[in-house]
Amino acid sequence: MDSSTPASGNSAPTVRRRTGGRSARVRAQVVEAVGALLLEAGYDGLTVDAVAERADVHRTTVYRRWRDVGGLLADVLDAAADDTWQPADTGTLEGDLTALNQELYEALSSGPTLTTALIAASFRSAEAAAALSRFWEDRYERCAVVVARAAARGEVPAETAPRALLVAATAPLYHELLLLRTAPDPALPDRAARAAAAAARTGAFAAAAG
Amino acid sequence: MDSSTPASGNSAPTVRRRTGGRSARVRAQVVEAVGALLLEAGYDGLTVDAVAERADVHRTTVYRRWRDVGGLLADVLDAAADDTWQPADTGTLEGDLTALNQELYEALSSGPTLTTALIAASFRSAEAAAALSRFWEDRYERCAVVVARAAARGEVPAETAPRALLVAATAPLYHELLLLRTAPDPALPDRAARAAAAAARTGAFAAAAG
Numbered sequence: 001m002d003s004s005t006p007a008s009g010n011s012a013p014t015v016r017r018r019t020g021g022r023s024a025r026v027r028a029q030v031v032e033a034v035g036a037l038l039l040e041a042g043y044d045g046l047t048v049d050a051v052a053e054r055a056d057v058h059r060t061t062v063y064r065r066w067r068d069v070g071g072l073l074a075d076v077l078d079a080a081a082d083d084t085w086q087p088a089d090t091g092t093l094e095g096d097l098t099a100l101n102q103e104l105y106e107a108l109s110s111g112p113t114l115t116t117a118l119i120a121a122s123f124r125s126a127e128a129a130a131a132l133s134r135f136w137e138d139r140y141e142r143c144a145v146v147v148a149r150a151a152a153r154g155e156v157p158a159e160t161a162p163r164a165l166l167v168a169a170t171a172p173l174y175h176e177l178l179l180l181r182t183a184p185d186p187a188l189p190d191r192a193a194r195a196a197a198a199a200a201r202t203g204a205f206a207a208a209a210g
Numbered sequence: 211m212d213s214s215t216p217a218s219g220n221s222a223p224t225v226r227r228r229t230g231g232r233s234a235r236v237r238a239q240v241v242e243a244v245g246a247l248l249l250e251a252g253y254d255g256l257t258v259d260a261v262a263e264r265a266d267v268h269r270t271t272v273y274r275r276w277r278d279v280g281g282l283l284a285d286v287l288d289a290a291a292d293d294t295w296q297p298a299d300t301g302t303l304e305g306d307l308t309a310l311n312q313e314l315y316e317a318l319s320s321g322p323t324l325t326t327a328l329i330a331a332s333f334r335s336a337e338a339a340a341a342l343s344r345f346w347e348d349r350y351e352r353c354a355v356v357v358a359r360a361a362a363r364g365e366v367p368a369e370t371a372p373r374a375l376l377v378a379a380t381a382p383l384y385h386e387l388l389l390l391r392t393a394p395d396p397a398l399p400d401r402a403a404r405a406a407a408a409a410a411r412t413g414a415f416a417a418a419a420g
Contacts, residue, residue, distance in 0.1 A: 119389065123330040133391050167382050167390075168405050172374075174389055175381035179329065181343050195378050195406070195414035202412070204405040 029055040030062060031079045034072045038117040043124045048072070070127030077118060077131035087143045093150035094197040097169045100143065101189035104170055108177040109184035119178060140166050150200070157206040165205040169196035239265040240272060241289045244282045248327040253334045258282070280337030287328060287341035297353045303360035304407040307379045310353060311399035314380055318387040319394035329388060350376050360410070367416040375415040379406035 033055035037046050046069050052059035066072045088099035107115040122129040140163050147162035156165075172192040176182045199205065243265035247256050256279050262269035276282045298309035317325040332339040350373050357372035366375075382402040386392045409415065 120333040122389075123333050129391055132389075136390050164382075164401060164405075167385055168378070168402065171381035171385035172377050174385050175377055179332075179342075179384055179388075180346050180377075181339055191374060191415075192378065195374075195409040198412040198414040199405040199409040202408040204408040205401075 026055075026057050026061065026065075027075070027079070029057055030066065030072070031076050034076045035114050038073075038076075038121065039112060039114060042117060043069075043121045046072070046121075070125040073118065073121055073125055073128035074131035077128070077135045081135045081138050085139075085142065087146050089149065093146065093153075093155045093200065094194055096146040096149070097166075097193035097197055098190050100146070100166075101170060101173060101193045104173050105177075105184070105186075105189040108173060116178065147200075155197075156200045157203050159207045160200055160203075160205045161207050165196060165200050168199060168205070169193050236265075236267055236271065236275075237285070237289070239267055240276065240282070241286050244286045245324050248283075248286075248331065249322060249324060252327060253279075253331045256282070256331075280335040283328065283331055283335055283338035284341035287338070287345045291345045291348050295349075295352065297356050299359065303356065303363075303365045303410065304404055306356040306359070307376075307403035307407055308400050310356070310376075311380060311383060311403045314383050315387075315394070315396075315399040318383060326388065357410075365407075366410045367413050369417045370410055370413075370415045371417050375406060375410050378409065378415070379403050 030051060033051045034046065037050055037054060048062050048066070048068060049059055051072060052062045055062070062072075066075060087096060090096050090099055107113055118128065118132060122132045143166050144162035147156065147160055147165055150156045151158045151160055169192055173188060176188060177184065240261060243261045244256065247260055247264060258272050258276070258278060259269055261282060262272045265272070272282075276285060297306060300306050300309055317323055328338065328342060332342045353376050354372035357366065357370055357375055360366045361368045361370055379402055383398060386398060387394065
Protein backbone atom coordinates (compact mmCIF):
# COMPACT_ATOMS: atom_id res chain seq x y z
CA MET A 1 0.00 0.00 0.00
CA ASP A 2 1.61 3.22 -1.17
CA SER A 3 -0.28 6.08 0.38
CA SER A 4 0.24 9.81 0.46
CA THR A 5 -1.15 9.75 3.97
CA PRO A 6 0.62 6.73 5.36
CA ALA A 7 -0.48 7.47 8.89
CA SER A 8 -4.11 8.14 8.10
CA GLY A 9 -5.14 4.76 9.46
CA ASN A 10 -8.04 4.28 7.08
CA SER A 11 -8.34 2.05 4.05
CA ALA A 12 -9.82 4.60 1.64
CA PRO A 13 -8.32 4.70 -1.86
CA THR A 14 -5.19 6.79 -1.85
CA VAL A 15 -3.26 8.70 -4.49
CA ARG A 16 -0.15 6.96 -5.70
CA ARG A 17 3.01 9.00 -5.46
CA ARG A 18 5.65 8.98 -8.14
CA THR A 19 7.98 6.17 -7.19
CA GLY A 20 11.71 6.69 -7.11
CA GLY A 21 11.50 10.40 -6.30
CA ARG A 22 12.65 12.20 -3.18
CA SER A 23 9.45 11.29 -1.38
CA ALA A 24 9.98 7.58 -1.95
CA ARG A 25 13.63 7.84 -0.91
CA VAL A 26 12.73 9.61 2.33
CA ARG A 27 10.06 7.02 3.06
CA ALA A 28 12.52 4.17 2.50
CA GLN A 29 15.05 5.78 4.87
CA VAL A 30 12.43 6.38 7.54
CA VAL A 31 10.95 2.88 7.28
CA GLU A 32 14.41 1.37 7.60
CA ALA A 33 15.22 3.58 10.60
CA VAL A 34 12.00 2.61 12.40
CA GLY A 35 12.75 -1.08 11.88
CA ALA A 36 16.32 -0.73 13.12
CA LEU A 37 15.33 1.23 16.23
CA LEU A 38 12.48 -1.14 17.01
CA LEU A 39 14.84 -4.12 16.87
CA GLU A 40 17.47 -2.38 18.98
CA ALA A 41 15.39 -0.82 21.71
CA GLY A 42 11.75 -1.82 21.22
CA TYR A 43 8.78 0.49 21.37
CA ASP A 44 10.23 2.47 24.26
CA GLY A 45 13.25 3.42 22.16
CA LEU A 46 11.13 4.66 19.31
CA THR A 47 10.66 8.42 19.11
CA VAL A 48 10.11 10.68 16.13
CA ASP A 49 13.37 12.48 16.92
CA ALA A 50 15.37 9.25 17.11
CA VAL A 51 13.89 8.10 13.80
CA ALA A 52 14.69 11.43 12.11
CA GLU A 53 18.28 11.28 13.34
CA ARG A 54 18.77 7.66 12.32
CA ALA A 55 17.16 8.22 8.90
CA ASP A 56 19.10 11.45 8.37
CA VAL A 57 15.87 13.24 7.53
CA HIS A 58 14.80 16.57 9.03
CA ARG A 59 12.57 16.04 12.06
CA THR A 60 10.01 18.52 10.74
CA THR A 61 9.58 16.30 7.67
CA VAL A 62 9.01 13.25 9.84
CA TYR A 63 6.51 15.04 12.09
CA ARG A 64 4.61 16.48 9.12
CA ARG A 65 4.36 13.24 7.19
CA TRP A 66 4.10 10.60 9.95
CA ARG A 67 2.92 12.73 12.90
CA ASP A 68 3.90 10.31 15.68
CA VAL A 69 5.19 6.86 16.58
CA GLY A 70 1.83 5.29 15.72
CA GLY A 71 1.98 6.78 12.24
CA LEU A 72 5.54 5.55 11.78
CA LEU A 73 4.68 2.00 12.85
CA ALA A 74 1.61 1.92 10.62
CA ASP A 75 3.69 3.00 7.64
CA VAL A 76 6.33 0.34 8.27
CA LEU A 77 3.56 -2.25 8.09
CA ASP A 78 1.96 -0.67 5.05
CA ALA A 79 5.38 -0.60 3.37
CA ALA A 80 5.87 -4.28 4.20
CA ALA A 81 2.55 -5.09 2.53
CA ASP A 82 3.61 -3.21 -0.60
CA ASP A 83 5.28 -6.22 -2.18
CA THR A 84 4.52 -9.00 -4.64
CA TRP A 85 4.60 -11.87 -2.15
CA GLN A 86 2.55 -14.91 -3.14
CA PRO A 87 2.22 -18.29 -1.44
CA ALA A 88 4.15 -21.22 -2.90
CA ASP A 89 2.38 -23.61 -5.27
CA THR A 90 3.63 -27.08 -4.34
CA GLY A 91 0.81 -29.12 -5.84
CA THR A 92 -0.91 -30.15 -2.60
CA LEU A 93 -2.80 -28.35 0.15
CA GLU A 94 -0.56 -29.79 2.84
CA GLY A 95 2.54 -28.81 0.90
CA ASP A 96 1.33 -25.25 0.38
CA LEU A 97 0.39 -24.84 4.04
CA THR A 98 3.70 -26.31 5.17
CA ALA A 99 5.63 -23.88 2.95
CA LEU A 100 3.60 -21.00 4.39
CA ASN A 101 4.23 -22.17 7.94
CA GLN A 102 7.96 -22.60 7.30
CA GLU A 103 8.20 -18.94 6.27
CA LEU A 104 6.22 -17.89 9.31
CA TYR A 105 8.31 -20.10 11.60
CA GLU A 106 11.51 -18.44 10.37
CA ALA A 107 10.02 -14.99 11.01
CA LEU A 108 8.84 -15.87 14.51
CA SER A 109 11.62 -18.08 15.84
CA SER A 110 14.90 -16.53 14.71
CA GLY A 111 15.47 -14.45 17.83
CA PRO A 112 14.03 -10.95 18.15
CA THR A 113 12.76 -10.07 14.68
CA LEU A 114 10.96 -7.11 13.20
CA THR A 115 7.82 -9.26 13.09
CA THR A 116 7.86 -9.95 16.81
CA ALA A 117 8.81 -6.33 17.61
CA LEU A 118 5.89 -5.04 15.52
CA ILE A 119 3.47 -7.43 17.21
CA ALA A 120 4.70 -6.29 20.64
CA ALA A 121 4.28 -2.67 19.51
CA SER A 122 0.70 -3.39 18.43
CA PHE A 123 -0.15 -3.75 22.15
CA ARG A 124 1.05 -0.16 22.69
CA SER A 125 -0.30 1.68 19.68
CA ALA A 126 -3.83 1.41 18.33
CA GLU A 127 -2.58 2.68 14.97
CA ALA A 128 0.06 -0.06 14.79
CA ALA A 129 -2.58 -2.62 15.81
CA ALA A 130 -4.88 -1.51 12.98
CA ALA A 131 -2.02 -1.57 10.46
CA LEU A 132 -0.97 -5.03 11.61
CA SER A 133 -4.54 -6.28 11.17
CA ARG A 134 -4.59 -4.80 7.63
CA PHE A 135 -1.27 -6.45 6.86
CA TRP A 136 -2.47 -9.88 8.03
CA GLU A 137 -5.84 -9.61 6.29
CA ASP A 138 -4.01 -8.82 3.06
CA ARG A 139 -1.73 -11.84 3.55
CA TYR A 140 -4.68 -14.15 4.26
CA GLU A 141 -6.43 -12.83 1.15
CA ARG A 142 -3.37 -13.57 -0.99
CA CYS A 143 -3.30 -17.09 0.49
CA ALA A 144 -6.92 -17.80 -0.42
CA VAL A 145 -5.60 -19.12 -3.74
CA VAL A 146 -4.06 -22.05 -1.83
CA VAL A 147 -7.54 -23.13 -0.76
CA ALA A 148 -9.04 -22.46 -4.21
CA ARG A 149 -6.39 -24.69 -5.81
CA ALA A 150 -7.07 -27.44 -3.25
CA ALA A 151 -10.81 -27.22 -3.97
CA ALA A 152 -10.14 -27.33 -7.74
CA ARG A 153 -8.07 -30.49 -7.23
CA GLY A 154 -10.91 -31.99 -5.19
CA GLU A 155 -8.81 -32.15 -2.01
CA VAL A 156 -11.37 -30.19 0.04
CA PRO A 157 -15.05 -29.31 -0.38
CA ALA A 158 -15.68 -26.40 -2.76
CA GLU A 159 -17.39 -24.42 0.01
CA THR A 160 -14.30 -24.51 2.29
CA ALA A 161 -13.83 -21.11 3.98
CA PRO A 162 -10.27 -20.03 3.07
CA ARG A 163 -9.68 -17.75 6.03
CA ALA A 164 -10.81 -20.24 8.70
CA LEU A 165 -8.56 -22.91 7.21
CA LEU A 166 -5.57 -20.57 6.88
CA VAL A 167 -5.96 -19.31 10.45
CA ALA A 168 -6.19 -22.90 11.73
CA ALA A 169 -2.95 -23.75 9.92
CA THR A 170 -0.96 -20.73 11.10
CA ALA A 171 -2.43 -19.92 14.54
CA PRO A 172 -0.53 -22.64 16.45
CA LEU A 173 2.77 -21.02 15.36
CA TYR A 174 1.77 -17.61 16.69
CA HIS A 175 0.41 -19.18 19.87
CA GLU A 176 3.46 -21.34 20.62
CA LEU A 177 6.19 -18.90 19.63
CA LEU A 178 4.69 -15.53 20.61
CA LEU A 179 2.33 -16.19 23.49
CA LEU A 180 3.28 -19.51 25.09
CA ARG A 181 6.93 -18.68 24.30
CA THR A 182 7.88 -22.33 23.99
CA ALA A 183 11.27 -23.26 22.58
CA PRO A 184 11.07 -23.41 18.76
CA ASP A 185 10.16 -26.95 17.62
CA PRO A 186 11.19 -27.59 13.99
CA ALA A 187 8.34 -30.11 13.68
CA LEU A 188 5.72 -27.46 14.47
CA PRO A 189 5.23 -25.88 11.00
CA ASP A 190 4.59 -29.23 9.34
CA ARG A 191 2.45 -30.61 12.18
CA ALA A 192 0.16 -27.56 12.19
CA ALA A 193 -0.13 -27.62 8.39
CA ARG A 194 -0.86 -31.34 8.32
CA ALA A 195 -3.55 -31.08 11.02
CA ALA A 196 -5.31 -28.16 9.30
CA ALA A 197 -5.23 -29.94 5.94
CA ALA A 198 -6.63 -33.11 7.54
CA ALA A 199 -9.47 -31.14 9.15
CA ALA A 200 -10.18 -29.38 5.84
CA ARG A 201 -10.44 -32.70 4.00
CA THR A 202 -13.17 -33.79 6.44
CA GLY A 203 -15.13 -30.64 5.59
CA ALA A 204 -14.51 -28.97 8.97
CA PHE A 205 -14.09 -25.56 7.31
CA ALA A 206 -16.92 -25.90 4.81
CA ALA A 207 -19.07 -22.80 5.14
CA ALA A 208 -22.26 -24.83 5.52
CA ALA A 209 -20.84 -27.03 8.26
CA GLY A 210 -22.89 -26.69 11.46
CA MET B 211 0.82 -22.05 43.13
CA ASP B 212 1.17 -20.78 46.67
CA SER B 213 4.75 -19.72 47.11
CA SER B 214 6.64 -17.92 49.83
CA THR B 215 8.67 -16.29 47.08
CA PRO B 216 5.93 -15.38 44.63
CA ALA B 217 8.22 -13.22 42.54
CA SER B 218 11.11 -15.64 42.38
CA GLY B 219 10.30 -16.58 38.81
CA ASN B 220 11.54 -20.13 39.15
CA SER B 221 9.64 -23.35 39.45
CA ALA B 222 11.58 -24.88 42.33
CA PRO B 223 9.55 -26.45 45.13
CA THR B 224 8.39 -23.77 47.52
CA VAL B 225 7.33 -23.69 51.14
CA ARG B 226 3.60 -23.41 51.69
CA ARG B 227 2.48 -20.54 53.89
CA ARG B 228 -0.29 -20.85 56.43
CA THR B 229 -3.44 -19.95 54.54
CA GLY B 230 -5.92 -17.48 55.99
CA GLY B 231 -3.36 -15.51 57.96
CA ARG B 232 -2.24 -11.92 57.57
CA SER B 233 0.13 -12.91 54.78
CA ALA B 234 -2.66 -14.47 52.71
CA ARG B 235 -4.91 -11.46 53.30
CA VAL B 236 -2.22 -9.02 52.19
CA ARG B 237 -1.55 -11.11 49.10
CA ALA B 238 -5.26 -11.18 48.20
CA GLN B 239 -5.49 -7.38 48.57
CA VAL B 240 -2.39 -6.81 46.46
CA VAL B 241 -3.43 -9.27 43.75
CA GLU B 242 -6.82 -7.59 43.50
CA ALA B 243 -5.25 -4.14 43.33
CA VAL B 244 -2.87 -5.17 40.53
CA GLY B 245 -5.79 -6.54 38.51
CA ALA B 246 -7.88 -3.42 39.02
CA LEU B 247 -5.05 -1.05 38.08
CA LEU B 248 -4.09 -3.13 35.05
CA LEU B 249 -7.67 -3.01 33.78
CA GLU B 250 -7.99 0.72 34.40
CA ALA B 251 -4.69 2.01 33.10
CA GLY B 252 -2.72 -0.88 31.63
CA TYR B 253 0.92 -1.63 32.27
CA ASP B 254 1.86 2.04 32.20
CA GLY B 255 -0.47 2.74 35.12
CA LEU B 256 1.04 -0.03 37.21
CA THR B 257 3.58 1.04 39.83
CA VAL B 258 4.44 -0.47 43.18
CA ASP B 259 3.31 2.73 44.91
CA ALA B 260 -0.06 2.77 43.13
CA VAL B 261 -0.60 -0.89 44.03
CA ALA B 262 0.29 -0.26 47.69
CA GLU B 263 -2.13 2.66 47.89
CA ARG B 264 -4.94 0.77 46.15
CA ALA B 265 -4.43 -2.34 48.28
CA ASP B 266 -4.10 -0.27 51.46
CA VAL B 267 -0.87 -2.05 52.28
CA HIS B 268 2.34 -0.32 53.32
CA ARG B 269 4.59 0.28 50.32
CA THR B 270 7.58 -1.18 52.14
CA THR B 271 5.69 -4.47 52.45
CA VAL B 272 4.94 -4.51 48.74
CA TYR B 273 8.54 -3.68 47.77
CA ARG B 274 9.93 -6.31 50.13
CA ARG B 275 7.63 -9.09 49.05
CA TRP B 276 7.08 -8.37 45.34
CA ARG B 277 10.09 -6.18 44.56
CA ASP B 278 8.74 -4.60 41.35
CA VAL B 279 5.99 -4.58 38.75
CA GLY B 280 7.30 -7.79 37.19
CA GLY B 281 7.07 -9.54 40.55
CA LEU B 282 3.53 -8.26 41.05
CA LEU B 283 2.38 -9.43 37.63
CA ALA B 284 3.97 -12.83 38.10
CA ASP B 285 2.17 -13.27 41.41
CA VAL B 286 -1.19 -12.31 39.94
CA LEU B 287 -0.72 -15.10 37.41
CA ASP B 288 0.51 -17.56 40.02
CA ALA B 289 -2.50 -16.69 42.19
CA ALA B 290 -4.81 -17.26 39.21
CA ALA B 291 -3.32 -20.73 38.74
CA ASP B 292 -3.93 -21.55 42.41
CA ASP B 293 -7.45 -22.85 41.83
CA THR B 294 -9.26 -26.12 41.28
CA TRP B 295 -10.29 -25.48 37.68
CA GLN B 296 -10.85 -28.58 35.58
CA PRO B 297 -12.09 -28.91 32.00
CA ALA B 298 -15.71 -29.96 31.48
CA ASP B 299 -16.53 -33.63 30.85
CA THR B 300 -19.25 -33.61 28.17
CA GLY B 301 -18.80 -37.14 26.90
CA THR B 302 -17.18 -36.32 23.54
CA LEU B 303 -13.87 -34.80 22.45
CA GLU B 304 -15.60 -32.16 20.36
CA GLY B 305 -17.92 -31.29 23.26
CA ASP B 306 -15.05 -30.95 25.71
CA LEU B 307 -13.00 -28.79 23.32
CA THR B 308 -16.02 -26.61 22.55
CA ALA B 309 -16.67 -26.05 26.27
CA LEU B 310 -13.01 -25.10 26.74
CA ASN B 311 -13.13 -22.72 23.79
CA GLN B 312 -16.35 -21.12 25.01
CA GLU B 313 -14.67 -20.23 28.32
CA LEU B 314 -11.68 -18.87 26.48
CA TYR B 315 -13.85 -16.91 24.08
CA GLU B 316 -15.63 -15.20 26.98
CA ALA B 317 -12.29 -14.26 28.54
CA LEU B 318 -10.87 -12.87 25.30
CA SER B 319 -13.87 -11.18 23.71
CA SER B 320 -15.75 -9.40 26.50
CA GLY B 321 -14.01 -6.07 26.09
CA PRO B 322 -10.74 -5.33 27.90
CA THR B 323 -10.31 -8.15 30.40
CA LEU B 324 -7.63 -9.06 32.90
CA THR B 325 -6.61 -11.85 30.53
CA THR B 326 -5.94 -9.51 27.64
CA ALA B 327 -4.26 -6.97 29.95
CA LEU B 328 -1.93 -9.64 31.32
CA ILE B 329 -1.04 -10.84 27.83
CA ALA B 330 -0.27 -7.27 26.77
CA ALA B 331 1.87 -6.85 29.90
CA SER B 332 3.78 -10.02 29.03
CA PHE B 333 5.33 -8.09 26.13
CA ARG B 334 6.72 -5.56 28.64
CA SER B 335 7.93 -7.74 31.48
CA ALA B 336 10.01 -10.90 31.12
CA GLU B 337 8.83 -11.98 34.55
CA ALA B 338 5.18 -11.64 33.55
CA ALA B 339 5.92 -13.51 30.32
CA ALA B 340 7.46 -16.41 32.24
CA ALA B 341 4.55 -16.48 34.69
CA LEU B 342 2.04 -16.44 31.83
CA SER B 343 3.83 -19.37 30.18
CA ARG B 344 3.70 -21.28 33.48
CA PHE B 345 0.01 -20.50 33.84
CA TRP B 346 -0.78 -21.77 30.33
CA GLU B 347 1.37 -24.88 30.65
CA ASP B 348 -0.48 -25.73 33.85
CA ARG B 349 -3.84 -25.23 32.11
CA TYR B 350 -2.80 -27.40 29.15
CA GLU B 351 -1.63 -30.09 31.56
CA ARG B 352 -4.97 -30.05 33.35
CA CYS B 353 -6.70 -30.38 29.96
CA ALA B 354 -4.68 -33.45 28.97
CA VAL B 355 -7.44 -35.51 30.59
CA VAL B 356 -9.76 -34.40 27.75
CA VAL B 357 -7.48 -36.17 25.27
CA ALA B 358 -6.99 -39.20 27.54
CA ARG B 359 -10.76 -39.62 27.81
CA ALA B 360 -11.14 -39.35 24.02
CA ALA B 361 -8.44 -41.97 23.53
CA ALA B 362 -10.11 -44.26 26.10
CA ARG B 363 -13.40 -43.93 24.18
CA GLY B 364 -11.55 -44.80 20.97
CA GLU B 365 -12.28 -41.39 19.40
CA VAL B 366 -8.60 -40.69 18.69
CA PRO B 367 -5.45 -42.84 18.48
CA ALA B 368 -3.96 -43.70 21.87
CA GLU B 369 -0.68 -42.00 20.93
CA THR B 370 -2.34 -38.61 20.31
CA ALA B 371 -0.18 -35.80 21.74
CA PRO B 372 -2.47 -33.88 24.14
CA ARG B 373 -0.68 -30.56 23.99
CA ALA B 374 -0.51 -30.36 20.17
CA LEU B 375 -4.23 -31.12 19.93
CA LEU B 376 -5.17 -28.65 22.68
CA VAL B 377 -3.06 -25.89 21.12
CA ALA B 378 -4.65 -26.55 17.72
CA ALA B 379 -8.11 -26.21 19.26
CA THR B 380 -7.44 -23.01 21.19
CA ALA B 381 -4.85 -21.15 19.09
CA PRO B 382 -7.34 -19.78 16.52
CA LEU B 383 -9.15 -17.94 19.32
CA TYR B 384 -5.98 -16.22 20.55
CA HIS B 385 -4.95 -15.45 16.98
CA GLU B 386 -8.29 -13.97 15.88
CA LEU B 387 -9.17 -12.08 19.05
CA LEU B 388 -5.76 -10.94 20.33
CA LEU B 389 -3.52 -10.60 17.29
CA LEU B 390 -5.73 -10.22 14.20
CA ARG B 391 -8.20 -8.30 16.40
CA THR B 392 -11.18 -9.39 14.33
CA ALA B 393 -14.68 -8.74 15.61
CA PRO B 394 -15.77 -11.58 17.91
CA ASP B 395 -17.53 -14.34 15.93
CA PRO B 396 -19.75 -16.52 18.16
CA ALA B 397 -19.22 -19.43 15.73
CA LEU B 398 -15.44 -19.37 16.30
CA PRO B 399 -15.18 -21.47 19.52
CA ASP B 400 -17.18 -24.32 18.06
CA ARG B 401 -15.55 -24.18 14.62
CA ALA B 402 -12.03 -24.31 16.05
CA ALA B 403 -12.98 -27.16 18.40
CA ARG B 404 -14.66 -29.13 15.63
CA ALA B 405 -11.70 -28.74 13.26
CA ALA B 406 -9.15 -29.82 15.89
CA ALA B 407 -11.27 -32.82 16.85
CA ALA B 408 -11.63 -33.79 13.17
CA ALA B 409 -7.87 -33.58 12.67
CA ALA B 410 -7.27 -35.61 15.83
CA ARG B 411 -9.59 -38.37 14.64
CA THR B 412 -7.49 -38.72 11.48
CA GLY B 413 -4.41 -39.23 13.65
CA ALA B 414 -2.87 -35.83 12.79
CA PHE B 415 -1.65 -35.37 16.38
CA ALA B 416 -0.48 -38.94 16.90
CA ALA B 417 3.05 -38.74 18.23
CA ALA B 418 4.37 -41.17 15.63
CA ALA B 419 2.86 -39.26 12.69
CA GLY B 420 5.58 -38.09 10.35
